[in-house]
Amino acid sequence: MQVAATVPEHSHSVFARAAHALHEGLLVAFPTETVYGLGADAGNAAAIKRLYAAKGRPSNHPVIVHIYCLEQLTEFTRHVPEPALTLAQKYWPGPLTLILPRAAHVLDEITGGQDTVALRIPDHPVALALLREFKKGVAAPSANRFGKLSPTTAADVRSQFGEHEVAMVLDGGSCSVGLESTIVDFSGFQSGEHCAVRILRPGMLLKRQIEETLQVKINGVKATETTETTDAQRTKVRVPGSLRSHYAPSTPLKIVSLEALDTYVAALSAKSARFSVISFHKAESGTDGCLTENSTTALEWIVADNDPYGYARDLYGCLHRLDGLRGDIIVVEQVPDAPEWTAIADRLQRAAAII
Ligand code: TXA
Ligand code: MG
Numbered sequence: 001m002q003v004a005a006t007v008p009e010h011s012h013s014v015f016a017r018a019a020h021a022l023h024e025g026l027l028v029a030f031p032t033e034t035v036y037g038l039g040a041d042a043g044n045a046a047a048i049k050r051l052y053a054a055k056g057r058p059s060n061h062p063v064i065v066h067i068y069c070l071e072q073l074t075e076f077t078r079h080v081p082e083p084a085l086t087l088a089q090k091y092w093p094g095p096l097t098l099i100l101p102r103a104a105h106v107l108d109e110i111t112g113g114q115d116t117v118a119l120r121i122p123d124h125p126v127a128l129a130l131l132r133e134f135k136k137g138v139a140a141p142s143a144n145r146f147g148k149l150s151p152t153t154a155a156d157v158r159s160q161f162g163e164h165e166v167a168m169v170l171d172g173g174s175c176s177v178g179l180e181s182t183i184v185d186f187s188g189f190q191s192g193e194h195c196a197v198r199i200l201r202p203g204m205l206l207k208r209q210i211e212e213t214l215q216v217k218i219n220g221v222k223a224t225e226t227t228e229t230t231d232a233q234r235t236k237v238r239v240p241g242s243l244r245s246h247y248a249p250s251t252p253l254k255i256v257s258l259e260a261l262d263t264y265v266a267a268l269s270a271k272s273a274r275f276s277v278i279s280f281h282k283a284e285s286g287t288d289g290c291l292t293e294n295s296t297t298a299l300e301w302i303v304a305d306n307d308p309y310g311y312a313r314d315l316y317g318c319l320h321r322l323d324g325l326r327g328d329i330i331v332v333e334q335v336p337d338a339p340e341w342t343a344i345a346d347r348l349q350r351a352a353a354i355i
Pocket of ligand 2: 150
Protein backbone atom coordinates (compact mmCIF):
# COMPACT_ATOMS: atom_id res chain seq x y z
CA MET A 1 0.00 0.00 0.00
CA GLN A 2 1.26 3.47 -0.86
CA VAL A 3 1.93 5.66 2.16
CA ALA A 4 0.03 8.93 2.01
CA ALA A 5 2.39 11.89 1.70
CA THR A 6 0.17 13.96 3.93
CA VAL A 7 -2.33 13.04 6.60
CA PRO A 8 -5.96 13.56 5.54
CA GLU A 9 -7.96 16.18 7.45
CA HIS A 10 -10.59 13.72 8.72
CA SER A 11 -7.98 11.58 10.48
CA HIS A 12 -7.10 14.26 13.05
CA SER A 13 -9.49 12.75 15.56
CA VAL A 14 -7.57 9.46 15.27
CA PHE A 15 -4.39 11.22 16.34
CA ALA A 16 -6.22 12.97 19.16
CA ARG A 17 -7.42 9.57 20.39
CA ALA A 18 -3.96 8.06 20.01
CA ALA A 19 -2.34 10.96 21.87
CA HIS A 20 -4.98 10.61 24.58
CA ALA A 21 -4.15 6.92 24.93
CA LEU A 22 -0.45 7.81 25.32
CA HIS A 23 -1.36 10.40 28.00
CA GLU A 24 -3.26 7.65 29.78
CA GLY A 25 -0.09 5.54 29.90
CA LEU A 26 -1.30 3.12 27.20
CA LEU A 27 0.66 1.79 24.24
CA VAL A 28 0.12 2.95 20.65
CA ALA A 29 1.80 1.26 17.69
CA PHE A 30 2.60 3.54 14.77
CA PRO A 31 4.36 3.36 11.41
CA THR A 32 7.72 4.95 10.74
CA GLU A 33 9.68 4.85 7.50
CA THR A 34 11.93 2.11 8.97
CA VAL A 35 9.69 -0.29 10.93
CA TYR A 36 6.57 0.04 13.09
CA GLY A 37 7.23 1.32 16.60
CA LEU A 38 5.45 0.43 19.84
CA GLY A 39 5.00 3.81 21.50
CA ALA A 40 4.68 4.90 25.13
CA ASP A 41 4.93 8.27 26.87
CA ALA A 42 8.69 8.75 27.40
CA GLY A 43 7.96 10.69 30.59
CA ASN A 44 5.78 8.03 32.24
CA ALA A 45 7.68 5.26 34.05
CA ALA A 46 4.56 3.09 34.39
CA ALA A 47 3.91 3.32 30.64
CA ILE A 48 7.51 2.32 29.90
CA LYS A 49 7.12 -0.63 32.26
CA ARG A 50 4.02 -1.66 30.33
CA LEU A 51 6.03 -1.36 27.10
CA TYR A 52 8.78 -3.66 28.35
CA ALA A 53 6.21 -6.15 29.60
CA ALA A 54 4.39 -6.21 26.24
CA LYS A 55 7.62 -6.73 24.33
CA GLY A 56 8.99 -9.22 26.79
CA ARG A 57 12.21 -7.21 26.72
CA PRO A 58 14.67 -7.03 29.63
CA SER A 59 13.97 -3.76 31.46
CA ASN A 60 17.60 -2.63 31.52
CA HIS A 61 17.70 -2.24 27.72
CA PRO A 62 17.39 1.34 26.48
CA VAL A 63 14.77 2.56 23.98
CA ILE A 64 14.72 5.29 21.33
CA VAL A 65 12.74 8.46 22.08
CA HIS A 66 10.88 9.75 19.03
CA ILE A 67 10.44 13.49 18.62
CA TYR A 68 9.05 15.68 15.83
CA CYS A 69 11.27 18.77 15.84
CA LEU A 70 14.88 19.74 16.60
CA GLU A 71 13.78 22.05 19.42
CA GLN A 72 12.79 18.98 21.44
CA LEU A 73 16.44 17.88 21.56
CA THR A 74 17.06 20.24 24.46
CA GLU A 75 14.31 18.53 26.50
CA PHE A 76 16.23 15.26 26.49
CA THR A 77 19.92 16.15 26.20
CA ARG A 78 22.56 18.07 28.19
CA HIS A 79 24.20 19.23 25.03
CA VAL A 80 24.30 18.32 21.37
CA PRO A 81 27.78 18.07 19.82
CA GLU A 82 28.01 20.15 16.67
CA PRO A 83 28.50 17.19 14.27
CA ALA A 84 25.45 15.48 15.79
CA LEU A 85 23.42 18.61 15.05
CA THR A 86 24.81 18.65 11.52
CA LEU A 87 23.57 15.07 10.99
CA ALA A 88 20.20 15.83 12.56
CA GLN A 89 19.70 18.86 10.36
CA LYS A 90 20.61 16.95 7.23
CA TYR A 91 18.95 13.58 7.81
CA TRP A 92 15.94 14.22 10.07
CA PRO A 93 13.21 13.36 9.59
CA GLY A 94 14.87 10.13 8.53
CA PRO A 95 16.33 6.70 9.40
CA LEU A 96 18.95 8.03 11.82
CA THR A 97 19.14 7.66 15.61
CA LEU A 98 21.57 9.78 17.64
CA ILE A 99 22.99 8.67 20.99
CA LEU A 100 23.55 11.84 23.02
CA PRO A 101 24.32 12.83 26.63
CA ARG A 102 21.01 12.62 28.48
CA ALA A 103 19.35 15.39 30.44
CA ALA A 104 19.18 14.61 34.17
CA HIS A 105 15.39 14.16 34.27
CA VAL A 106 15.24 11.54 31.51
CA LEU A 107 13.94 8.33 33.06
CA ASP A 108 16.37 5.49 33.75
CA GLU A 109 13.67 3.25 32.28
CA ILE A 110 14.36 4.96 28.91
CA THR A 111 18.14 4.98 29.03
CA GLY A 112 18.69 1.63 30.72
CA GLY A 113 20.41 3.60 33.49
CA GLN A 114 23.05 4.91 31.09
CA ASP A 115 24.23 8.49 30.81
CA THR A 116 22.96 8.70 27.23
CA VAL A 117 19.66 8.87 25.42
CA ALA A 118 18.73 7.75 21.90
CA LEU A 119 16.70 10.21 19.81
CA ARG A 120 15.18 10.26 16.36
CA ILE A 121 12.70 12.17 14.20
CA PRO A 122 11.01 9.57 11.98
CA ASP A 123 10.08 10.34 8.40
CA HIS A 124 6.49 9.23 8.22
CA PRO A 125 3.41 11.49 8.09
CA VAL A 126 1.46 9.31 10.52
CA ALA A 127 4.31 9.19 13.06
CA LEU A 128 4.87 12.94 12.77
CA ALA A 129 1.15 13.71 13.13
CA LEU A 130 0.99 11.57 16.29
CA LEU A 131 4.15 13.10 17.76
CA ARG A 132 2.93 16.65 17.03
CA GLU A 133 -0.42 15.91 18.60
CA PHE A 134 1.18 14.36 21.69
CA LYS A 135 3.80 17.13 21.90
CA LYS A 136 6.09 15.12 24.18
CA GLY A 137 8.66 12.43 23.37
CA VAL A 138 7.44 8.93 22.57
CA ALA A 139 9.62 5.99 23.56
CA ALA A 140 9.27 3.36 20.87
CA PRO A 141 11.17 0.16 20.22
CA SER A 142 10.24 -1.83 17.15
CA ALA A 143 6.72 -3.23 17.64
CA ASN A 144 7.73 -6.89 17.87
CA ARG A 145 8.22 -9.24 20.74
CA PHE A 146 11.80 -9.42 21.99
CA GLY A 147 14.07 -11.26 19.57
CA LYS A 148 11.46 -11.59 16.83
CA LEU A 149 11.24 -10.04 13.37
CA SER A 150 10.49 -6.32 13.22
CA PRO A 151 7.10 -5.43 11.74
CA THR A 152 6.80 -3.42 8.52
CA THR A 153 2.99 -3.47 8.28
CA ALA A 154 0.17 -2.87 10.74
CA ALA A 155 -0.91 -6.50 10.23
CA ASP A 156 2.54 -7.68 11.41
CA VAL A 157 2.01 -5.69 14.62
CA ARG A 158 -1.52 -7.01 15.15
CA SER A 159 -0.30 -10.56 14.70
CA GLN A 160 2.09 -10.15 17.65
CA PHE A 161 0.05 -8.19 20.20
CA GLY A 162 -3.47 -8.48 21.58
CA GLU A 163 -5.84 -5.52 22.09
CA HIS A 164 -5.38 -5.76 25.84
CA GLU A 165 -1.67 -5.02 25.36
CA VAL A 166 -1.73 -2.33 22.66
CA ALA A 167 -4.51 0.27 22.79
CA MET A 168 -4.25 1.35 19.13
CA VAL A 169 -2.37 0.34 15.99
CA LEU A 170 -2.11 3.23 13.52
CA ASP A 171 -1.99 1.88 9.97
CA GLY A 172 0.32 3.77 7.63
CA GLY A 173 0.85 1.05 5.05
CA SER A 174 4.18 -0.66 4.42
CA CYS A 175 7.36 0.96 5.69
CA SER A 176 9.35 2.52 2.85
CA VAL A 177 12.86 1.86 4.25
CA GLY A 178 12.08 -1.47 5.91
CA LEU A 179 15.14 -1.82 8.19
CA GLU A 180 15.76 -0.15 11.55
CA SER A 181 17.52 3.21 11.69
CA THR A 182 21.29 3.72 11.62
CA ILE A 183 22.42 4.38 15.21
CA VAL A 184 25.26 6.88 15.58
CA ASP A 185 26.83 7.17 19.02
CA PHE A 186 28.15 10.57 20.09
CA SER A 187 28.51 9.63 23.76
CA GLY A 188 32.30 9.44 23.54
CA PHE A 189 32.59 12.64 21.54
CA GLN A 190 34.80 15.44 22.83
CA SER A 191 35.18 18.60 20.78
CA GLY A 192 37.63 17.97 17.91
CA GLU A 193 37.59 14.17 18.36
CA HIS A 194 35.58 13.02 15.42
CA CYS A 195 37.00 9.50 15.63
CA ALA A 196 35.04 8.97 18.85
CA VAL A 197 31.84 8.90 16.78
CA ARG A 198 30.72 5.31 16.17
CA ILE A 199 27.99 3.51 14.30
CA LEU A 200 26.34 1.08 16.73
CA ARG A 201 23.84 -0.34 14.26
CA PRO A 202 24.08 -0.10 10.46
CA GLY A 203 20.99 1.05 8.59
CA MET A 204 20.06 2.24 5.14
CA LEU A 205 21.54 5.64 5.93
CA LEU A 206 25.08 4.62 5.07
CA LYS A 207 28.35 5.15 6.93
CA ARG A 208 29.67 6.77 3.76
CA GLN A 209 26.86 9.34 3.78
CA ILE A 210 27.60 10.16 7.41
CA GLU A 211 31.32 10.46 6.73
CA GLU A 212 30.73 12.68 3.72
CA THR A 213 28.46 14.92 5.76
CA LEU A 214 30.87 15.18 8.70
CA GLN A 215 33.98 15.17 6.47
CA VAL A 216 35.70 12.58 8.67
CA LYS A 217 36.31 8.85 8.85
CA ILE A 218 34.26 7.25 11.59
CA ASN A 219 34.25 3.87 13.27
CA GLY A 220 31.53 1.78 11.81
CA VAL A 221 30.38 -1.75 11.37
CA LYS A 222 30.81 -4.23 8.61
CA ALA A 223 28.28 -7.00 8.57
CA THR A 224 30.89 -9.67 8.17
CA GLU A 225 32.54 -8.56 11.40
CA THR A 226 30.93 -8.30 14.79
CA THR A 227 32.23 -4.82 15.53
CA GLU A 228 28.82 -3.80 16.82
CA THR A 229 28.89 -6.48 19.47
CA THR A 230 32.50 -5.98 20.45
CA ASP A 231 32.09 -2.22 20.69
CA ALA A 232 28.92 -2.63 22.66
CA GLN A 233 30.50 -5.09 25.02
CA ARG A 234 33.63 -3.02 25.47
CA THR A 235 31.74 0.13 26.36
CA LYS A 236 29.02 -1.80 28.19
CA VAL A 237 26.46 -0.09 25.98
CA ARG A 238 23.40 -2.29 25.89
CA VAL A 239 22.25 -2.63 22.32
CA PRO A 240 19.73 -5.47 22.03
CA GLY A 241 20.14 -5.40 18.25
CA SER A 242 23.72 -6.46 18.79
CA LEU A 243 22.70 -9.83 20.21
CA ARG A 244 23.36 -12.37 17.52
CA SER A 245 19.96 -14.04 17.68
CA HIS A 246 18.09 -10.79 17.09
CA TYR A 247 15.72 -10.09 14.19
CA ALA A 248 15.07 -13.81 13.79
CA PRO A 249 12.19 -15.72 12.22
CA SER A 250 11.11 -18.86 14.09
CA THR A 251 12.17 -20.99 11.13
CA PRO A 252 15.93 -21.65 10.91
CA LEU A 253 17.58 -19.48 8.27
CA LYS A 254 20.67 -20.35 6.27
CA ILE A 255 22.71 -17.94 4.14
CA VAL A 256 24.22 -19.65 1.12
CA SER A 257 26.54 -18.25 -1.57
CA LEU A 258 25.34 -18.27 -5.17
CA GLU A 259 27.96 -20.91 -6.04
CA ALA A 260 26.66 -23.27 -3.35
CA LEU A 261 22.95 -22.53 -3.82
CA ASP A 262 22.16 -25.11 -6.54
CA THR A 263 23.75 -27.95 -4.65
CA TYR A 264 22.26 -26.88 -1.32
CA VAL A 265 18.74 -26.65 -2.72
CA ALA A 266 19.09 -29.89 -4.67
CA ALA A 267 20.13 -31.66 -1.47
CA LEU A 268 17.11 -30.24 0.39
CA SER A 269 14.82 -31.33 -2.45
CA ALA A 270 16.37 -34.79 -2.48
CA LYS A 271 15.57 -35.35 1.16
CA SER A 272 12.07 -33.89 0.77
CA ALA A 273 12.78 -31.03 3.17
CA ARG A 274 10.15 -28.30 3.44
CA PHE A 275 12.15 -25.23 2.51
CA SER A 276 11.75 -21.78 0.98
CA VAL A 277 14.26 -19.60 -0.82
CA ILE A 278 15.11 -15.92 -1.23
CA SER A 279 17.48 -15.59 -4.18
CA PHE A 280 18.42 -13.01 -6.78
CA HIS A 281 17.81 -15.68 -9.39
CA LYS A 282 14.83 -17.64 -10.61
CA ALA A 283 14.59 -21.28 -9.66
CA GLU A 284 14.92 -22.44 -13.26
CA SER A 285 18.08 -20.45 -13.91
CA GLY A 286 20.38 -22.95 -12.20
CA THR A 287 23.40 -23.47 -14.41
CA ASP A 288 23.43 -27.23 -14.13
CA GLY A 289 19.70 -27.50 -14.63
CA CYS A 290 18.99 -28.94 -11.21
CA LEU A 291 16.80 -26.02 -10.14
CA THR A 292 13.97 -26.49 -12.61
CA GLU A 293 10.36 -26.05 -11.53
CA ASN A 294 10.04 -29.84 -11.51
CA SER A 295 13.08 -30.71 -9.49
CA THR A 296 12.91 -28.07 -6.77
CA THR A 297 10.26 -28.61 -4.18
CA ALA A 298 10.56 -25.17 -2.59
CA LEU A 299 7.43 -24.13 -0.68
CA GLU A 300 8.04 -20.67 -2.08
CA TRP A 301 10.90 -19.19 -4.10
CA ILE A 302 11.18 -15.41 -3.86
CA VAL A 303 13.22 -13.61 -6.49
CA ALA A 304 14.71 -10.73 -4.54
CA ASP A 305 15.20 -7.16 -5.70
CA ASN A 306 18.72 -6.44 -7.01
CA ASP A 307 18.47 -2.94 -5.65
CA PRO A 308 19.48 -2.78 -1.96
CA TYR A 309 16.80 -0.22 -1.08
CA GLY A 310 14.11 -2.42 -2.63
CA TYR A 311 15.57 -5.51 -0.95
CA ALA A 312 15.65 -3.76 2.46
CA ARG A 313 12.07 -2.56 2.04
CA ASP A 314 10.84 -6.08 1.31
CA LEU A 315 13.09 -8.17 3.60
CA TYR A 316 11.09 -8.39 6.83
CA GLY A 317 7.82 -8.83 4.89
CA CYS A 318 9.34 -11.74 2.97
CA LEU A 319 10.74 -13.32 6.13
CA HIS A 320 7.37 -12.93 7.90
CA ARG A 321 5.66 -14.66 4.98
CA LEU A 322 8.17 -17.49 4.65
CA ASP A 323 8.18 -17.98 8.42
CA GLY A 324 4.40 -18.38 8.20
CA LEU A 325 4.88 -21.40 5.89
CA ARG A 326 6.26 -23.26 8.91
CA GLY A 327 8.88 -25.01 6.81
CA ASP A 328 12.09 -26.64 7.99
CA ILE A 329 14.42 -23.95 6.71
CA ILE A 330 14.60 -20.61 4.88
CA VAL A 331 17.53 -20.46 2.44
CA VAL A 332 18.78 -16.96 1.58
CA GLU A 333 21.30 -16.24 -1.15
CA GLN A 334 24.22 -14.23 0.21
CA VAL A 335 23.93 -10.52 -0.57
CA PRO A 336 26.78 -8.49 -2.14
CA ASP A 337 29.66 -7.33 0.03
CA ALA A 338 29.12 -3.62 -0.64
CA PRO A 339 28.30 -0.62 1.60
CA GLU A 340 24.66 -0.39 0.43
CA TRP A 341 24.16 -3.99 1.55
CA THR A 342 25.83 -3.75 4.99
CA ALA A 343 22.64 -3.29 7.02
CA ILE A 344 20.86 -6.04 5.07
CA ALA A 345 23.76 -8.46 5.56
CA ASP A 346 23.80 -7.54 9.26
CA ARG A 347 20.10 -8.38 9.75
CA LEU A 348 20.41 -11.58 7.72
CA GLN A 349 23.36 -12.73 9.82
CA ARG A 350 21.44 -12.08 13.02
CA ALA A 351 18.42 -13.93 11.63
CA ALA A 352 20.69 -16.82 10.65
CA ALA A 353 22.42 -16.99 14.02
CA ILE A 354 19.62 -19.03 15.49
CA ILE A 355 20.93 -22.27 13.93
O1 TXA B 1 14.19 2.42 13.14
C1 TXA B 1 14.21 2.33 14.35
O2 TXA B 1 15.18 2.69 15.04
C2 TXA B 1 12.98 1.72 15.03
C3 TXA B 1 11.80 2.67 14.82
C4 TXA B 1 10.56 2.22 15.55
O3 TXA B 1 12.18 3.96 15.20
N1 TXA B 1 13.20 1.47 16.41
C5 TXA B 1 13.99 0.48 16.86
O4 TXA B 1 13.98 0.37 18.24
O5 TXA B 1 14.64 -0.23 16.13
P1 TXA B 1 14.61 -0.87 19.01
O6 TXA B 1 14.32 -0.66 20.46
O7 TXA B 1 14.13 -2.12 18.42
O8 TXA B 1 16.13 -0.65 18.81
C6 TXA B 1 16.71 0.50 19.35
C7 TXA B 1 18.16 0.29 19.53
C8 TXA B 1 18.44 -0.81 20.50
O9 TXA B 1 19.47 -1.61 19.95
C9 TXA B 1 18.87 -0.07 21.75
O10 TXA B 1 19.71 -0.79 22.57
C10 TXA B 1 19.56 1.12 21.15
O11 TXA B 1 18.72 1.48 20.11
N2 TXA B 1 19.62 2.20 22.12
C11 TXA B 1 18.61 2.90 22.66
N3 TXA B 1 19.09 3.78 23.57
C12 TXA B 1 20.43 3.65 23.59
C13 TXA B 1 21.47 4.27 24.31
N4 TXA B 1 21.24 5.22 25.19
N5 TXA B 1 22.73 3.85 24.06
C14 TXA B 1 22.98 2.88 23.15
N6 TXA B 1 22.04 2.25 22.43
C15 TXA B 1 20.78 2.63 22.65
MG1 MG C 1 13.97 -3.94 17.63
